[in-house]
Amino acid sequence: MGPKLPPARFVLKSFMAESGLEPRLLPHLRVTNAVEGKVDFELDITKDHTNRLKILHGGTIASMVDLGGSLAVASKGLFSTGVSTDLNVTYLSGGGKIGDKIQATATCDKSRCQYKTSIDYRLTGNEVGMTLAYTSVVFKNSKGELAARGSHTKYVSKAWQAQSEAFTLPEDADIAAEE
DSSP states (O other): OOTTHHHHHHHHHHHHHHOSSHHHHOTTOEEEEEETTEEEEEEEOOGGGBOTTSBBOHHHHHHHHHHHHHHHHHTTTOSSOOEEEEEEEEEOSOOOBTTOEEEEEEEEOOOSEEEEETTEEEEOSOSOOSSEEEEEEEEEOTTSOEEEEEEEEEEOHHHHHHOSSOOOOOTTOOOOOOO
16 A cells, blocks of 8 residues: 555545535545555446446546546645646547446656745655646556546645645544445
């Protein structure tokens, strides 16, 4: 288990409790591993995730790029993961059908600086910038084929300003793996 897995799961639970879209579309999305700047997750494809051809809908993948990028940013120490400025998805092969599993890895790609305190930014080589965080997500279908790749840019300046220090998991947090 990666050291950032509990905080990533905690932030995912917050999305599921507070958001309108994610709990409806992705209630069974599972974070399987997380280290600083990188989060692995997976989803068992159900009818709710498919289009009229009964294959994984591109909108499901786009929503997973959005959420995955946010989780990658969270793994760098932000609880509030900013707002999207752009999102792009390239579909490369079929993502799957009902009963298949899609797996993804989200990475925080930008190397610029790390937030230190509410008034002090410092250059460290970490992947979250002072203003923008650039993330990428790669998807593999059940056959192990590259199914899609996405990029997601997030405005994080105000999110960093709202936190006095990097997010750490509350002692009483329930972060058990989802079934």
